[in-house]
Amino acid sequence: MSGDRARLTVAQALVRFLAVQHVERDGVRTPFFAGCLGIFGHGNVAGLGEALYASRHDFPYIPGRNEQALAHIACGYARQRDRLGAYAVTTSVGPGATNLVTGAALATINRLPLLLLPGDTFATRAPHPVLQGLEAEHDGTASVNDALRPVSRYFDRIARPEQIVPAALEAMRVLTDPAQTGAVTLALPQDVQAEVVEVDAAFLEPRTWLVQRQPPAPEGLARAVQLIAGARRPLIVAGGGVIYSRACEALRALVTATGIPVGETHAGRGALPSDHVGALGAIGATGTAAANRLAREADLVIGIGTRWSDFTTASKTAFQDAGVRFVNVNVCAFDAAKHSGLQLVGDARVTLEALAAALGAHTADPEWTARAEAERAAWGQEVARVVGVGDGPDAPLTQAAVIGAVNDAAGATGVVVQAAGSLPGDLHKLWVARDPAGKGYHVEYGYSCMGYELPGAIGVKLAAPEREVYALVGDGSYLMSPGELATAVALRARIVVVLIQNHGYASIGALSRSVGGAGFGTHHRVPEGGDATAPVLDDAAGDALAAPAPALPVDLAANVASLGVPVTRAGSLGELRAALAAARGADGPVAIHVEVDRFHTVGGYESWWDVPVAAVSDRPEVVAARARYERERERQRAYLRPA
Incomplete structure (x- = not known):
């Protein structure tokens, strides 16, 4: 350190920067990074390896066994921390880096902060082609790390030492953005990691990123209140945004006050405890009978923190009311605009509290509320039966x-x-x-x-x-x-x-049977006569193997x-x-x-998932499945009515 500048390696500067990053929401300030997960190879051991060793007391390092799994550890951590905490993951260049692609996709799709620090080939290209390096005849800049571009929210390759400062700041901007967070990749050429960089001392000082709760636009809120007040059969669909925003209490208060029932996505499951009178449980292709029945009749659907995946809408067959409209509460404008919905771009907790205040003493139609309570009670009995x-x-x-x-x-x-x-x-x-x-x-x-x-x-x-x-x-x-x-x-x-x-693969086995496929390719069993190419199939009834096949x-x-x-x-x-x-x-x-019994499955409960069935086949089971598919597909619809 000289004057107000520090002379470090690029890797040292990055690790020291990461160690002092914090986030603050609702006045609570916490460190953002818990440390770094990784596996060392020639592409990162000398640069990041040395830097992590030097900072091991401030920035813990956890070695792992598989790079994809390390990204999954980081994602599990980030989700449990409501996206207010993260891990970095470092790998060598080559197969270690490409093993990250699946983990990066998982993080970006689920909107979870994940910092990836794969090594990269030499920026100087002096030892080119380096071990595990990709040679592309059409692109001299390409490396295997480019496979991470489409599954990263932000991607940068640090080709010169001084680039580490703006790249690190951009990485933190994306990682702490509730609407845009996901995988961030900083590809680090192995020679650049070890090179000297002089950084301003301010770069290494503790920094706090404020996670702000954005309120909805007043005119949008007013329109949402008007739509809710005029709805005869309103339904809330709670997504992961409710939980990440720590808005469960606000949701519970709104539902208690208004009597509007709630169905939940996978990411939003548990946003409303199951013992609440408004809790219908899961909705969509894997939903409950209670939620799916009310979804079919709802004339206004209020999506809170959901990205409206295929499963949530049961392949766009869940909501069947001819005039159904959507109100979408989301921090991400892209998701808020789906299904022609009214866009309430804002934090889930702030928006729920604002809706509750603006609705005042308004309640849903008592008949609709009573219907929801009856369906919920019946579903509770069904769960007890199935689990028993x-x-x-x-x-x-x-x-x-x-x-x-x-x-x-x-x-x-x-x-x-x-x-x-x-x-x-x-x-x-x-x-x-x-x-x-x-x-x-x-x-x-x-x-x-x-x-x-x-x-x-x-x-x-x-x-x-x-x-x-x-x-x-x-x-x-x-x-x-x-x-x-x-x-x-x-x-x-x-x-x-x-x-x-x-x-075997019981889930796909059941799906295979539903499309006439007889469970082909889904059993972990010894084929007939020991022939590895012989199929192991379910019988036509789908409740046993066609022939004895030992595990x-x-x-x-x-x-x-x-x-x-x-x-x-x-x-x-x-x-x-x-x-x-x-x-x-x-x-x-x-x-x-x-x-467990492979063939004992839980029912679909009046839901559907679009899995196309072969239009031509000499198997009667496939022909019958195609006919069922065509009938179900007739219920699909585009939700185009503006709110």
């Missing part, structure tokens, strides 16, 4: 019963983590939300990424060490990313892994144990409940292995 199947000494375990047992073990403060397979749909419908802050349900369904569950649970635990964290993972998803169990062991992260064995001789419980995680094999619901109770006293990760 398999609750007998000799009954085979069902996935629904497993969900019920974990739900009970989690209580009001536990967190369930899930992402892919048939579990997200079942959880969305069956989970009883008890956490008033909406933090108990953590299902990554923006990208529905297989392999997210274990690292995502680690990230949640790092963000909320006081909570019990349950990772529900199917055998297919487990096999995608088991290695991060070793990271959980190293961190002594007390997560409970419930590994559900159904011998693959793979012992996933033993695999878990080999990674240093104690595992219990639960063969009944009673054994599962006992194992879940015992897991609460563990001092590190534990696992419970359960085998």
Whole structure:
């Protein structure tokens, strides 16, 4: 340090900068970065590796096993922190960097802050082509890191040392923007990382990024109040923005005052506790009968913090009223403009509070409110029935019963983590939300990424060490990313892994049967006669294998144990409940292995998802499925009526 300037390597300057970044919302100021996750290679060990070692007391470094999984850990952490905290992830150039693409897509789609610091090829090109470097005949500037461009909210390649200052500031601008956050990539050529840069001392001073709560425009608010007051059958759809804004209390107050019922997206599940009279639970393709029935009749839909994904609208078949209109509350103008809705661009909590004040004593039609309460009560009975199947000494375990047992073990403060397979749909419908802050349900369904569950649970635990964290993972998803169990062991992260064995891709198996595909390619079983090319199919009824096909001789419980995680094999619901109770006293990760009935599925509850069926086939099952598809597709509509 000389005068008001510091002489550092580029990597040192960046790490020191990141270590002193803070965010502030509602007067509460906290560090933004918890540290850096990574795997070292030749592209980052000498630059970032040295800098991270030098700053290890101020900016902790956690080594991992797979770069994609490290990005998932960071995403789990950011979501649990309501996007007010993040991790950086560093990798070498080459396969380590391209392993980040999936994690970057997950972060950007789910609007979660994630800083990626992949190494890059030499800026000087002196040793060109370098190990793991890409040669493009048409572009001398290309490297494998360019694959991260379309899945990053902001991308920069630091070709000169002095570029680190504006790039770092731009990165923080995007990461802390509620509307634009996602993956940010700063590609760091390995030679530039180690070069000297002189930076102004102010660059290294603590900096606070104010996360402001934007109020809606007064004229938009007035129009929304007019629409709500004139609606006969209004319905709220609560998305992830409610939880990220910490607006659950404001939502509850509005619903209590007005009687407007609420359906929830995956990201918004739990925004309203299930015991509230206005809580209809999940909505859309994986929704409850209660929410989907009211959605079909709603004449005004108030979306709060939702990006209106395909699942939420049941492929645009959920809302069938001829004159249905939308009011969209969102910090992102892009999402607020969907379905020709009235755009209320603003923070969810501020907007909900403003709506409640402006509506005053207005209430929804009592008949509509009573209808919602009746449907909600009936749905509660259905959940009890479905979850209770398999609750007998000799009954085979069902996935629904497993969900019920974990739900009970989690209580009001536990967190369930899930992402892919048939579990997200079942959880969305069956989970009883008890956490008033909406933090108990953590299902990554923006990208529905297989392999997210274990690292995502680690990230949640790092963000909320006081909570019990349950990772529900199917055998297919487990096999995608088991290695991060070793990271959980190293961190002594007390997560409970419930590994559900159904011998294949049960979700896609059911989808295959629904389109006449007989479960082709979805079984983890030994083909007939040992021929690896022979298909393993379900029979025409879809409730058993067409021919006896033994399970693959793979012992996933033993695999878990080999990674240093104690595992219990639960063969009944009673054994599962006992194992879940015992897991609460563990001092590190534990696992419970359960085998469930592959063919016992939870119903669709008057919803639909657009999965095109082959228009030409010699299989009668496919022909019949195509006819059903054509009938369902007739219900699709574009929501064009302006609000």
